[in-house]
Amino acid sequence: MADIAKEAGVSKGAVWATLSKRVSNIGVAAETRKKIISVAERMDYRPDIAARGLTARKSYLVGLLCREAYEFFSLDLIRGLQDVLLEHEYSLVAYLHGDKVEDESRHLRFSLDRQVDGVVVIPALDMDGRTNAEQFAKSQERKVACVQVFNHLLPGIPHVGFDNEAAGRIATEHLLAQGHRRIVHFTHAHYRNSQLPVVFHLDARQRWQGYERAMIQAGLLPRVVTHDPVDCGGPEFIEVAKSAVDRLFEGAEANPTAVVAYNDYEATGLLCGLLERGISVPGEISVTGVDGLFLQSVGLPELTTLAWPVREVGRNAARMVLDQIEGKDVENILLAPNLKTFASSGPVPGA
């Protein structure tokens, strides 16, 4: 900027008043302004955002602390964040880590060293229920805008997440609308394990509650079938779910015509097991999943699922960060999933 001033034979104050978008009480004659702009273009001047932040005590950076477990959602989350942040001259500093709180803590420190104006975090959770709650609380005190996404684990930190209860409810209502009455909820054994701290498997509990409410409202008896828990969710679910298919047909209220599975992996394992037993889907039984992962599978009917608006979560989280930076109050947001109807669910048999 000083170079431009020298080149154009004016003061740097004039250059600043011309090139900065901010209104200032500095007047610049149209002709001077023109000259400055032409010189700036010739030298193709671009402001240094870091230096700008020096006085404003801002970096125009937002840190993203991302857990591996949310791999499927990470890229869409980033896209959503970007949609909003780039428009406001902010950029995203990405830190990916495994699911350990130590990594998250380290990356949070890196972010703070960068003087980020905000942090978006998928909070990490230790096996023993430990989080980095205090560190985030401290960061927030220091005027770093914090937002947690997906998991709601950090008390006092604004949250954008999924409405898991709605997922269970909408899936059930979809099947009810197709005429199904004997609808089973298929989930893992920890869905309401009171041995564990309440923060664990909250999503499973909520999806189940959504299912249960929809069933009760329809005057029907809820029935839950569980399979063995797996250590780390994901593809492992497929095999475990597959081997638990027979449990659907055991017990008093057997012969379900539809299954609301806890997530897409389970649903996929289920589809697989059903087809292997010669049970037609959706001819004899309908299946729905949750998460909208669109697992690439060959030879299975495409899965009806509830897809999370991940990019929208990102957009909301970004807005929340910006609002906090501007000192506005923010409120937690839960986003409902979108029902994606495919071949795995259909009308009740015989209808």
Next chain:
Amino acid sequence: MADIAKEAGVSKGAVWATLSKRVSNIGVAAETRKKIISVAERMDYRPDIAARGLTARKSYLVGLLCREAYEFFSLDLIRGLQDVLLEHEYSLVAYLHGDKVEDESRHLRFSLDRQVDGVVVIPALDMDGRTNAEQFAKSQERKVACVQVFNHLLPGIPHVGFDNEAAGRIATEHLLAQGHRRIVHFTHAHYRNSQLPVVFHLDARQRWQGYERAMIQAGLLPRVVTHDPVDCGGPEFIEVAKSAVDRLFEGAEANPTAVVAYNDYEATGLLCGLLERGISVPGEISVTGVDGLFLQSVGLPELTTLAWPVREVGRNAARMVLDQIEGKDVENILLAPNLKTFASSGPVPGA
């Protein structure tokens, strides 16, 4: 830092000499040093990286310009970059975009406005073969360390990528080692279409060449079977490949015992089509893929494939950026894929 100086009753020069890791010709008495450190810890002082960069004319940031088409690899790429960058006090500013050169150009500008010290890019390519080559060349002139990964499209910009030729060769050699002799290469019709600019489908051409070389070296006659091209690669490949299965058994040198498919989608489509025709895999025919996507398929034998060391690409790209920043010379790197042997390939029938 000035605050610490005031608090400790010393000059900020002394504080700097104590806290900065650099050696300086400023002497600080042991006792003074101790006091300074204790005060710094009490105020838990952290240096402002942006301010540090002001004098050094560095931002300690590296931009990442990421194409959507490489979705499968993006996260591992980021991890690899991080592995190296974080160790050297650099952070990653992520910009995801669709596959348009305009988006890339815009995000490159954003990066430069941030005064990034380097840029890692998965270069975008227009339908008409256009790239942002000039912009990157200009950036490089301005001492921004540029590295292109995966695609090699920007002349003069250092590159880290996949050794596609090795993929074709290793797959073929794997099958040769199992005793196969009638090995076919299955790819799309554009693999050596000279109508198109040479930058398109370079990977297909190279994989084919690897296959061909391995066959010739073994004294065997190469044979290529193609299927119709698809507009945008990915899952579409599966169906198209599936419907082209019969072509494997047409023509003079028919009855292959093994197929080297261009990529995992094709291989998956192939597996599917073969099984539908009652042809056993790998009993009658072996199939290999390339890319290491580990597609979830049900009822299909798990695919033998050549997995790319994506994270290693990231690590190398990061090192290349750092080397360039330090003024060192860098050389292009091609990384060979790792053979992952699964159930879709086995010994030649009758062996």
Next chain:
DNA sequence: GGTATAAGAACGCCCCATAGA
């Protein structure tokens, strides 16, 4: 003369107090 400490300039931008026409 050698050593410990202080002072201050520079980086690039923001913006104010001031001053000339």
Next chain:
DNA sequence: ATCTATGGGGCGTTCTTATAC
């Protein structure tokens, strides 16, 4: 009084030069 323009101090580091003992 109005319009236009200027120079300088500050942000938080780095690091050189000057000063005190």
